Amino acid sequence: MQDPPLTMIVRTAGTNCEGELRRAFELAGSRTEMIHLDALISDPARIERADILAFPGGFSYGDDIAAGRVFSMKLRTKLWDALCAAAERGVPMIGVCNGFQVFVQAGLLPGFAPDAYPDGAPQPSISLTQNKEARFIDEWPRVEYPSNSKCIWTQALAGCSDDPALLPIANAEGRFVAADSATIAQLESNGQIAVRYVDNPGGSQGSIAGICDPSGRIFGLMPHPERYIEWTHHPYWTRLSPEQTSRPVPGLVMFKSVVDAVASQPA
Amino acid sequence: MIHRFEVRAKDPKSDPTALKTTRQARALGIEPEAVHAARVYLIEAKLNAAQINTLRDALFADPVLETCSLGIDPAPDGAQTIEVHPLPGVMDPVAQTVQNAVAELVGIDPPRVSTGWRYDFAGVSAEQAHSIATGALANTTVHAIHAEPLHPDSFPSLAPADQSVVRVAICDLDDDALVKMSRDDHLFLSLEEMQTIRSHYRALDREPTDIELETLAQTWSEHCVHKTLKSTVRYTASGGDTIDWSDRPGVEISPDGSVVIHNLLKSTVAAATHELIAEGVDWTRSVFVDNAGIIDFDEHNAVCIKVETHNHPSAIEPYGGAATGIGGCIRDIMGTGLAAKPIANTDVFCVAMPDTPRADVPDGCIHPKRTLERIIEGVRDYANRMGIPTLNGAVYFDPRYIANPLVYCGCIGILPNDKTHGDAQPGDLIVALGGRTGRDGIHGATFSSAELTDTHADEFSHAVQIGNAIEEKRTLDAILRARDPESGCLYSAITDCGAGGFSSAVGEMGETVGAVVHLDKAPLKYDGLRYDEIWISESQERMVLAVPDANLAALQQICDEEHVELAVLGTFGNSDSENNPELLLHYTGTEVGRLPMALLHDGIPMPTRVASWTPPTVEIKKAGDIDIKRALLELLAHPNIASKRWIVRQYDHEVQGNTVIKPLIGPGGIGPGDAAVIQPVPASKQGLAIGCGLQTSLGDPANGGDPYLMALAAIDECVRNLVCVGADPNRIAILDNFCWPGCDDPNNMASLVRACMGCYDAAKAYRTPFVSGKDSLNNQFRTKDGTLIEIPPTLLITGVGIVPDVSKCVTMDLKSDDSTLILVQPYPDGDEKFNPDAWYATSLWNARGSHFEQLYGIPRESHPSPLEFDPTFGKRTAEKVARAIDEGVVLAAHDVSDGGYLAALAEMLIAAEGTGRQIGAHVMTHLDELSFAFGEAPGRYLLEVRRERAGEFSQLGSCVGWTNPTANLYVDACATGKNAHISVSELRSAFLGTLDW
Known part of the structure; x- marks a missing residue:
């Protein structure tokens, strides 16, 4: 039998959600390998082992200067070619919270048409910046998963509503902003908006919580799906009906969708 | 030369920092017409134009939202500029990150960096701008406020310090001179303690060196040795006494009716635990001896818990004080057994009423609303960065906390149950890991034992610190890797550098084996530290390990991979001519201090304290005609009862993904939960409930209360909170944190005795062993006109309880x-x-x-x-x-x-x-x-x-x-x-x- 897919999780000083991200992938059936960013930079070929790449949440390098800035600078200057090669190989990638901020600043999102990866990292056209109240927020806002989304991580959740349709956020710089309204319109028409807030606590433009690249494989989101892989993670699970809690947990669905898809690809 | 970069929002009208600053100005009664905010980076390096452009475009500014300019941007017409920078020597974590990022990005040696914030206020006077700066943007204990942009030619450097050995003449001093020396040199020792030191050196026929005297003062401080709670107390009560004194451990009833208690802590809090263990409570693992108390969790894991206070530093610099409070408590957990992984934090704050009129705030104090906001930001920024969920807490308001806010910070950790104990072995290397040593945090331990006055902010600014959470996170990552190799833990013991710095950490680890320390080997933040400053500095984010020589290379490799600095400071194992363990201190080969461990750890005299209890007589006020609706609505709006959602939402309470019952409850996320529950081992259904009890008003003598009842009620409340979420009431461990006014006052000492008796009685009744605790005494303030403001006696009980099955929560x-x-x-x-x-x-x-x-x-x-x-x-x-x-x-x-x-x-x-x-x-x-x-x-x-x-x-x-x-x-x-x-x-x-x- 073929080995289960290998998810490579890239950590560094100040990332702090890699443990639960690993657990989510393992519950979804993946093998995992945790690697320090500097170890990957010193040997970028190691990325070739990965079937899935994951960038965890946290405060990489203290989020000093801006959230994810130093991490993304290292990706742009040291790992751009290796990441593009992985993307061309069809490797799904997820950036959660700080990982999303890193993707955006590195220029991996909103991304490129397949076979159109530039030689160097481009200037960002979108940003994740300070919440409108200029402070950290931890809560579980309601979300929706647009039905036209190409995102392979969230497609299975398109009909998700009511009590299960929440996701936990925990960030100070989670407000999505685009350089212009055309960018938002293009993301919408391209099916790149993967998750939207119904309540929009940080004040994101277009209520955007997460987007994918045009291939649907590279996905970044501010909420933490890895904190929603058991029903006991739900903020009011003590009120949920047994019927509800017998269904799959939405956060885990994201990981399982992609791990299953990779596993079912011919070797 | 220094290059100055300014980063500002393209659209200041939608800049959250500018908007927040505007709100803060309004709260101070000032209405700016416009506020512009900019981040300032000062980089001292030789950079060419291409390098400058790279930094500007690729590092500092977000191209979508920000612009970055070189030098000083002109201020908008008529605007008042304020610029805030950390004072030299104060920790600037952003500067450290920038230093490394600049070096990596443009390929130069790490340059010196300083960062700051610039604010331009339109439509305000210069005085108003300064008021906004002092009222909301800066604390002059740690910040410099400039009325114009700062662009110096170079950063100041400190000259190397004079390292000649200083001897302090003490042998010939009389008692008055000893008392004066104790206060003037910030030793804060009692006359008897000073006399004991004098006798020791008279017997040796030499004077102590400065470092010896400092070491004794640190080790004997109230903060480190809990001498009040460990003393013998003679207690009398006038009027009726509701406590039955018969058959209590360590208590003698004299014929005259007075009561003598031998070692208050041992006879009450500790006695309850040891009696419960003797009666069959078999799930405690380590009580009172380590940096945290340890209890069994499951067959593979143990759980440890510690709660600390950081009151005096938080009074002077609430942000830094609270951040380093939680940072220090987390290090206690990292330094328990052979290191535990922190899995939850708690925080409880006691502050004065947030609507206190500004005119009523005494000189030398910060307004309580500002204090609370900054305390919360401090805990938030440190705990969230560490990736530890902050899960349980409380806020209690009383006007008497105006000058002495209380900041309780707790941390809970998990560790393998075969790694709950460590001992430094003779021959082990003394290894320091983590942050460098600086002049910040000198005299924290002795400062925390003093009564505050209006001049303390100036006198003790060096005791106040800013933390760097990412330094501690890296150190934690390295330590957990070094703990768990298959071949076994790479070190034999570990502890944190807390109060007293290296002096306490090495002194405690080497208590039975002795130690030789070479102070010149400690990595320093900057030049200019004398050997005694290196020894007692309480710079944050440092751990001390006892490492067998054979494991050093493996540890060094882990540290290199995690970017953690490692320094070998000396060796454990050193005895005097009579084979007693001894502490020997060197600086570049010269002996600067030599102290017997016995004097440090057992030499402190324990005088008898006097306690006299007079049941408070207060006039009972009768209520007027109050209807239920009005009373209920007004009670719900009382700050002690009102929702703390605004605070709780700023803490990450579910990082690590194990939080099962969160602090805010229900579909609207508003309900104040009784206790939080985590599932620390996801594969197991077993949970850990975390709660607290605080019943200050029942013990407040000014309100006719009795601290004995307060202690009973606090333990009861803690137990009820844990039981309400599903904890097993027979698997609850508790901690005591006493914050008291000065106990030289026999009334306050008596209220402390009564609270301790309540702790004993309730812990026995509930079968809840105390596993750890801490006290902070002398929480009182002397105003300029001599008025004494004492806090109400405040006892926090924190509890952890085992939840057998989280699905039943x-x-x-x-x-x-x-x-x-x-x-x-x-x-x-x-x-x-x-x-x-x-x-x-x-x-x-x-x-x-x-x-x-x-x-x-x-x-x-x-x-x-x-x-x-x-x-x-x-x-x-x-x-x-x-x-x-x-x-x-x-x-x-x-x-x-x-x-x-x-x-x-x-x-x-x-x-x-x-x-x-x-x-x-x-x-x-x-x-x-x-x-x-x-x-x-x-x-x-x-x-x-x-x-x-x-x-x-x-x-x-x-x-x-x-x-x-x-x-x-x-x-x-x-x-x-x-x-x-x-x-x-x-x-x-x-x-x-x-x-x-």
Whole structure:
């Protein structure tokens, strides 16, 4: 039998959600390998082992200067070619919270048409910046998963509503902003908006919580799906009906969708 | 040269920093027409134009939202500029990150960096701009405020320090001179302690070196040695004494009626634990000896817990004080056993009323609202960056915390149960890991033992620090890797550098084996530190390990990979000529100090303390005509009761992905949970509940309270909070944190004795062993005109309880619109001595010590007896409630505390809101209805149970009403007919309004 897919999780000083991200992938059936960013930079070929790449949440390098800035600078200057090669190989990638901020600043999102990866990292056209109240927020806002989304991580959740349709956020710089309204319109028409807030606590433009690249494989989101892989993670699970809690947990669905898809690809 | 970069929002009108600054200015009564904010980076390096452009475009600015310019941007017309930078020597974590990023990005050696913020205020005067700076943007203890942009030619450098050995003449000093030296040199030792030191050196026929004297002062400080709580106390009571003194451990009753207690802590808090262990409590693992108490969790893991206070530093610099408070407590967990992984934090703050008029804030103090905001930001920024969920806490307001805010920070860790103990071995290397040593944090331990005055902010600015969480996170990552190799842990012992710095850490680890330290080997933040400063500096984020020589290379490799600095400072194992362990200190080969470990650890004289208790006599105020609706709404809006959502939402309470019961409950995320529950080992169903108890008003002598009752009630409240979420009441471990005013005052010493006795009695009754604790005494402030402000005696009890199965956890939000509400009381059933009339008067129908009394006085019809509480009844009640929860018949459970039974019910109603389905309640009050509704007697729970099974609860409590689908609370005042009808949305507005800043 073929080995289960290998998810490579890239950590560094100040990332702090890699443990639960690993657990989510393992519950979804993946093998995992945790690697320090500097170890990957010193040997970028190691990325070739990965079937899935994951960038965890946290405060990489203290989020000093801006959230994810130093991490993304290292990706742009040291790992751009290796990441593009992985993307061309069809490797799904997820950036959660700080990982999303890193993707955006590195220029991996909103991304490129397949076979159109530039030689160097481009200037960002979108940003994740300070919440409108200029402070950290931890809560579980309601979300929706647009039905036209190409995102392979969230497609299975398109009909998700009511009590299960929440996701936990925990960030100070989670407000999505685009350089212009055309960018938002293009993301919408391209099916790149993967998750939207119904309540929009940080004040994101277009209520955007997460987007994918045009291939649907590279996905970044501010909420933490890895904190929603058991029903006991739900903020009011003590009120949920047994019927509800017998269904799959939405956060885990994201990981399982992609791990299953990779596993079912011919070797 | 220094390059200056300014980064600002392209559109200041939508810049959250500028908008926040505008709100802060308004709160100070200043209306700027416009505010512009900019981040400033000063880089001292030789850079060419290409390098400058790279930094500007690729590092500093977000190209979508920001612009970055070189040099000084001109200010908008007529605007007042304020620039805030850290003072030289103050930790600047952003600068450290920038230093490394610049070096990596443009390929130069790490340059010196300083960062700051620039603000331009239009439409304000220069004085107003300065007021905004001092009132909201800067603290001059750690920041420099400039009225124009700062662009110096170079950064100041410190000259290398003079390292000649200084001897302090003490042998020939008389007592008066000893007292003067103790205060002037910031030793804060008593005369007897100074005399003991003098005798030691007279016997040696030499004078001490400065470093020897400093080491003794640090090690003997109240902060490090808890000398008040360990002293012998002679206690007398005038008037009646409600404590039965017979058959207490360590207590002698003299013929004259006075009582002598030998080692207060050992005879009460510790005695309860050791007696419980002897009686069969077999799940504690390490109590009182390590940096945290350790208990069993499951067959592979143990759990450890510690709660610290960081009060004095937080009074002077609330942000840095609170951040380094939680940072230090996390290091305690990292330094427990062979290192634990931190899995949860707690925080409890006591501050003065947030609406205190500015004119009433004494000189030398910060306004309490600002203090609270900055404390919260400090805990938030450190704990969130460490990736540890902050799960439980409380805030208590009283005007007497105006100069002495209390900051309690707790941390819980998990560790393999074969790694719960470490000992430094002779020959092990003394290894320092983590942050560098600087001049920040000198004299923290002795400072924390002093009474504050209005000049302390200036005198002790060096004791205050700013933390760097990422440094600590890297160190944690490295330590956990070094702990767990298959070949075994790479070190034999570990501890943190807390109060006293290296002097305490090495002194404690080497207590039985001795140590030789080479102080010149410590990595320094900058030049200019003398050897004694290196030894006692409390710079943050440092750990000390005892490492066998053979493991050093493996440890070094891990540290290199995690970017953690490692330094070998010396070796453990050193004895004097008589084979007694000795501490030997060198600087570049010269001996600078030599101290017997026995003098450090056992040499401190323990004088007898005097305690005299006079039961406070206060006039009972009688309430006027108050209706239930008004009282309930005003109580819900009282800052002590009002929602703390604004605070809790700023903490990450679910990082690590193990939080099962969060601090905010219900679909709307508003309900104040009783305790949090985590599932630290996801593969196991077992959980850990985390809660606390704080009953300050019941112990407040100024309010007629008794600290003995306060201790009983705090432990009871902690137990109830844990039981309400599903903890096993027979698997609860607790911690004590005493914050007291000065105990040289016999009245305060007596209130401390009484609280300790309450701790003993309640811990025995509830079978809840204390596993760790800490005290912070001398929380009082001398104003410029000599007035003394003492805090009320404050005892925090923190508890952790094992939850056998997290799927059975219960929350406090009402679940059904057709259920029965049961008020559970510690009813003394089956007790022969039971006198129902007396019981009603002293507990159930009693509003003494309640928030109702604080607002209005005692209800007119009530009997003003003092409140009484028997913890043995409380224990039986806790077990019955736990059984009902385990059987699955309890839909919601909430402890009845601040605001009494109706406030508890209101919170349960508010918490249920948000699903679209309405839940209301119809309840009754009894005779003496205001006391019944709003009294805060200990021991009570409010439960929502399935209507069909309510009959089974007749033994447990009384049915007080039912839920219904109305979205209203209807209170049927059976006795007076003054019924109340209140909508849940009115309750909600009152509850949320006060603290939603």
